[in-house]
Amino acid sequence: MGGKKEYIYPLKWIANASMGVRLACELRMRIISGMIEKGTVLSENKLALEFEVSRSPIREALKVLASENIIRLERMGAVVVGLSEKDIKEIYDVRLLIETFVYERIVKMDTSELVKELSKIHEMMEVAIKYRDADEFSYQDVLFHETIIRSIDHSYIMLIWNNTKPVMESLILLSMRMRLEEKYDDFPRILKNHKVYIEAIKIKDRDIMIQALHQNFDDVQGKVEDLWMSQQMLTKGSE
Amino acid sequence: MGGKKEYIYPLKWIANASMGVRLACELRMRIISGMIEKGTVLSENKLALEFEVSRSPIREALKVLASENIIRLERMGAVVVGLSEKDIKEIYDVRLLIETFVYERIVKMDTSELVKELSKIHEMMEVAIKYRDADEFSYQDVLFHETIIRSIDHSYIMLIWNNTKPVMESLILLSMRMRLEEKYDDFPRILKNHKVYIEAIKIKDRDIMIQALHQNFDDVQGKVEDLWMSQQMLTKGSE
């Protein structure tokens, strides 16, 4: 009843999206962050009441979350599934699968335009860090990888990305917010890592590409550990 | 106005699904088969009128199709995108990607239960052919691959499968219906191919697995060619 009114998902990212999409983003963040605990049964009516909207956008949001396996629509109520450690490992399996595939294509392409785009994003990330803007940094980080994937113009790889992106985004966002406060030293390393990515794409060296990829995933593994910490904090904080 | 009332998607597969899901399946089939031509702009209101339902289930269906990249939701109207030859190639890229990943896992598993399940499905397929039931054959064919994928218990691989399955299912269904009438000889070969699949899983021979996989895709490439033929027929027939 009443419920938290403050959104933890950056509102400006979804300013002109429909309420359904906005709610999906917000609920996703709350579920992944642990604010909404696993096993909770969400009711369309209660959510509608809490967010002061009708059931229509709520239904839309729940459909989206169900398609991401974050909740499970049952006959009565939507059960919060959330992310297990296994799930997170599996998301990275998929990212590794996709990005490896993408790299195979990239080595056959003209990458000059892509490199330019990535360099721009990289500089944006630097600025974001300079001004200690974790949200902006996360945004650019996700955009970085999306730009690489988009470059090969493969609609079904893109479809997979679109299906995994929301969860990735939430994970990264939560992790970066936390690091900004507690592990600020991480950022130079992350930036350097992205630099390696760009270089690998520029010279089309598959070995360095794969290496950079794995470095990034090791990094990301760290992120995930951070996430668990932040979840612990949040659940402790709410009790 | 009025429109075709006959469903081309097997109704019994979705007998107890919601109208939204049913409509998604039917519209998908019509789009992939070419009955609804690319570039057509679908209006929620017109569809609601044509299928004699309200806009709610129509909206649901359109969201589903948009998430499969079959249509594109724009500010006014949903534009039918359909499948290009490139799209179909890309779907098979993804299937190859997934199934290769799955096989890597399978060789590390106890596959006795899986082999038993697949054998059962294989026999079902034999019966389906004996009674010249293209729909049932397609159903079991899709189930065969889904069973393999499901066996590794990987929720995000499953998520990808779930996103590509509907389109695959439609492609296979259309192709099988056609073959039953015009290329009946294909079926023994397809069955034999699935037998090889099972054997490869049983003895965990990665080489045979990959080989069977590629055989299946060659086969599937044939399917796709058939599809284009059937699309040609359909578009010719409707004009």
Added chain:
DNA sequence: GTCAATATACTTGTATACAAGTATATTAGT
């Protein structure tokens, strides 16, 4: 005839209403 302003017939997104179904609480019977 050409251009601008208005009118119109669409469109989507959200709210609300209602029917049909399902779990839980309550009551009745023994």
Added chain:
DNA sequence: ACTAATATACTTGTATACAAGTATATTGAC
């Protein structure tokens, strides 16, 4: 005290209503 039947308070899925926005047609001025 325990089971069976009913009542209730939920649930979802669909229909309908309405507001706000957008393309197209129509009108009017020149």
